[in-house]
Amino acid sequence: MIRKALLLSATSAFLTLFTVGGHADDRVVNVYNWSDYIDSSIIDDFTKKTGIKVVYDTFDSNEILETKLLAGGSGYDVVVPSANFLARQIQAGVFQKLDRSKLPNISNMWDVISERTSKYDPGNEYSVNYMWGTVGLGYNIKKVQAALGTDKIDSWDVFFNPESLAKLKDCGVYVLDSPADIIPAALKYLGLDPNSTSPDDIAKAEEALLKVRPYIRKFHSSEYINALANGDICLAVGWSGDVFQARNRADEAKQGVEIGYSVPKEGAQMWFDQMAIPADAPHVAEALEFINYMMTPEVIAKSSNYVLYANGNKASQQFVDKALLEDTSVYPDEETTKKLYTVQPYDPKTQRIITRTWTKIVTGQ
Amino acid sequence: MTNIAAAASPPAETAALPTRLAKGFVDRLVIIVPYLWLLFFFLVPFIIVFKISLSQTAISMPPYTPVLDFSEGISGFFAGFRELNFDNYTWLTQDALYFNAYVTSLIIAAISTLLTLIVGYPIAYGMARAPATIRPTLLMLVILPFWTSFLIRVYAWIGILKPEGLLNQVLLSLHLISQPLVILNTYTAIFIGIVYSYLPFMVLPLYSSLEKMDYSLIEAAQDLGCPPTGAFWKITFPLSLPGVIAGCLLVFIPAVGEFVIPDLLGGSQTLMIGKTLWNEFFANRDWPVSSAVAVILLLVLTVPIMFFQQAQAKAQEQGK
Numbered sequence: 001m002i003r004k005a006l007l008l009s010a011t012s013a014f015l016t017l018f019t020v021g022g023h024a025d026d027r028v029v030n031v032y033n034w035s036d037y038i039d040s041s042i043i044d045d046f047t048k049k050t051g052i053k054v055v056y057d058t059f060d061s062n063e064i065l066e067t068k069l070l071a072g073g074s075g076y077d078v079v080v081p082s083a084n085f086l087a088r089q090i091q092a093g094v095f096q097k098l099d100r101s102k103l104p105n106i107s108n109m110w111d112v113i114s115e116r117t118s119k120y121d122p123g124n125e126y127s128v129n130y131m132w133g134t135v136g137l138g139y140n141i142k143k144v145q146a147a148l149g150t151d152k153i154d155s156w157d158v159f160f161n162p163e164s165l166a167k168l169k170d171c172g173v174y175v176l177d178s179p180a181d182i183i184p185a186a187l188k189y190l191g192l193d194p195n196s197t198s199p200d201d202i203a204k205a206e207e208a209l210l211k212v213r214p215y216i217r218k219f220h221s222s223e224y225i226n227a228l229a230n231g232d233i234c235l236a237v238g239w240s241g242d243v244f245q246a247r248n249r250a251d252e253a254k255q256g257v258e259i260g261y262s263v264p265k266e267g268a269q270m271w272f273d274q275m276a277i278p279a280d281a282p283h284v285a286e287a288l289e290f291i292n293y294m295m296t297p298e299v300i301a302k303s304s305n306y307v308l309y310a311n312g313n314k315a316s317q318q319f320v321d322k323a324l325l326e327d328t329s330v331y332p333d334e335e336t337t338k339k340l341y342t343v344q345p346y347d348p349k350t351q352r353i354i355t356r357t358w359t360k361i362v363t364g365q
Numbered sequence: 366m367t368n369i370a371a372a373a374s375p376p377a378e379t380a381a382l383p384t385r386l387a388k389g390f391v392d393r394l395v396i397i398v399p400y401l402w403l404l405f406f407f408l409v410p411f412i413i414v415f416k417i418s419l420s421q422t423a424i425s426m427p428p429y430t431p432v433l434d435f436s437e438g439i440s441g442f443f444a445g446f447r448e449l450n451f452d453n454y455t456w457l458t459q460d461a462l463y464f465n466a467y468v469t470s471l472i473i474a475a476i477s478t479l480l481t482l483i484v485g486y487p488i489a490y491g492m493a494r495a496p497a498t499i500r501p502t503l504l505m506l507v508i509l510p511f512w513t514s515f516l517i518r519v520y521a522w523i524g525i526l527k528p529e530g531l532l533n534q535v536l537l538s539l540h541l542i543s544q545p546l547v548i549l550n551t552y553t554a555i556f557i558g559i560v561y562s563y564l565p566f567m568v569l570p571l572y573s574s575l576e577k578m579d580y581s582l583i584e585a586a587q588d589l590g591c592p593p594t595g596a597f598w599k600i601t602f603p604l605s606l607p608g609v610i611a612g613c614l615l616v617f618i619p620a621v622g623e624f625v626i627p628d629l630l631g632g633s634q635t636l637m638i639g640k641t642l643w644n645e646f647f648a649n650r651d652w653p654v655s656s657a658v659a660v661i662l663l664l665v666l667t668v669p670i671m672f673f674q675q676a677q678a679k680a681q682e683q684g685k
Contacts, residue, residue, distance in 0.1 A: 063647035070428045092424045218550060219633040232529065348422060355649045359462060363636040
């Protein structure tokens with residue numbers, strides 16, 4: 001998460017220098033998106049079609065993006081924060097409202113997703129969905145079979161039950177270093193409200209996580225992709241698309257590693273990555289054009305086919321690869337969708353408790 | 366120095382005065398440059414950080430309040446000024462987390478500095494004793510790693526140390542071990558990473574003080590029947606002390622605030638002040654508390670710096 005970000009912030013500073021030096025009549029849009037999150041031919045096609053040059057820069061943690069936005073003057077025109085971060089950033093006055101008259105493709109969007117994102121961005125005034133997914137369990141099918149005697153994982157029990165996780169300790173367990181993804185999962189497993197801000201509930205989640213802590217090898221938000229693909233670990237609590245990328249890398253490597261992904265039956269968190277325009281963006285017209293282009297059904301379908309995440313564009317579904325569209329772990333069926341939950345951003349006081357709890361879980365202090 | 370220069374330079378007496386004045390001005394200018402540098406790149410940023418550490422968090426841009434500016438006139442500036450307080454520093458004392466993080470960082474830095482000294486001294490000694498013709502090559506070899514990005518070099522250690530990594534494969538194939546060693550994600554890996562990364566900072570000052578040493582002193586000691594180890598501890602080591610102090614300072618200070626190496630090579634359980642600061646700044650969005658953590662870190666580091674400076678001054682006096 002962080003190491004990549006260090007490299008990236010250096011490159012972004014470099015790129016910013018270059019964009020300032022560009023000709024005044026060149027149309028430019030500065031896009032800041034997650035790493036490994038787009039089919040790069042889409043960017044070339046956009047430039048060919050509109051003549052707008054895209055300066056594309058990437059990050060791999062919401063925290064890095066947020067810090068840049070809060071400091072102001074980031075120079076970016078389109079950024080892609082996750083919805084729970086976006087909600088708080090809207091309050092802080094980071095974004096500008098989108099001019100819908102410039103976004104005719106917005107009619108392609110999928111109400112099932114828009115309805116949920118409006119919990120973070122009322123009326124979807126500031127943002128448009130790019131991709132969405134779930135937080136679930138990625139696993140090495142053969143190793144889990146050997147350790148547990150079954151290759152069917154369908155419950156959080158495999159992770160939160162100390163007896164079960166102890167069996168997976170030796171083959172390796174990684175967990176996202178992201179309290180906002182893991183603590184709600186613990187609450188859900190305990191039958192509590194995943195959105196609970198009650199200190200008692202958070203303490204119960206802490207207790208549940210501390211019980212399995214001895215069996216977790218590392219908390220990290222991106223290393224698990226390679227670790228799963230190489231067969232270094234057998235279980236990861238991670239983001240859906242990352243696990244699918246691990247699966248693809250494992251297939252390409254042909255080392256006999258098979259990766260599975262499960263949306264636990266107790267329910268899993270849904271997350272949304274939203275395209276938005278900072279209030280101080282230097283190229284607003286170009287940013288709107290870019291966002292509108294990304295809502296073209298063929299374009300966003302191409303992106304989904306590449307990054308293996310579901311998008312929030314209903315009209316694009318006819319262009320999405322059949323295998324992806326029919327994969328219920330990517331596009332969950334109706335029954336599974338009912339069990340998915342969303343998590344609201346924490347208020348500063350709860351955030352502090354959450355971070356403190358998380359430090360305790362991760363470091364044991 | 367000035368006297369010699371003045372006496373040697375002008376042929377005519379009349380030319381001497383302006384030259385001397387100009388020289389005085391140049392001398393002062395030379396001193397002003399580093400002072401300006403310190404003022405703009407150390408003192409001003411420090412004051413900004415210190416001011417933020419007295420503020421409160423807010424959901425706004427930037428995420429703290431009050432933001433001091435003169436847009437509302439002098440009275441607005443002072444009204445904001447009155448809202449500043451030391452709450453964040455009180456907060457740091459209320460949770461043992463911060464204290465533990467400082468202590469852990471200091472211990473890790475101290476152990477790493479000692480290890481770097483133990484590894485670096487023989488290298489520097491060997492370089493200083495090598496034939497003068499190959500010394501530049503050896504010096505080059507010490508500096509060479511800097512040509513590759515620091516991050517990439519630390520990443521490479523992941524490949525070497527991981528359970529299926531290079532080191533374990535070699536040891537397993539030589540039948541020296543039967544089970545892969547667990548090194549990655551432990552404190553051992555952090556020490557390896559710090560010693561490796563900071564070694565040149567230890568070797569270079571050591572080399573420069575060892576190279577200046579008069580070898581005839583050792584010969585004299587040997588002539589007088591002093592065994593080699595005795596000569597080393599009585600002559601070589603004391604004479605290299607300024608290099609030891611400089612090297613230890615250059616390793617210890619950045620190692621205390623080290624963030625990248627523990628994050629990449631250390632396990633999740635490693636609690637260092639760099640990570641705590643990162644958490645406060647990025648995860649909690651609490652710029653004021655993270656600024657307070659940074660200010661305290663600076664204070665904590667001032668103690669060893671002052672101690673070392675005093676020791677160095679003493680060593681120099683003895684040298685005279």
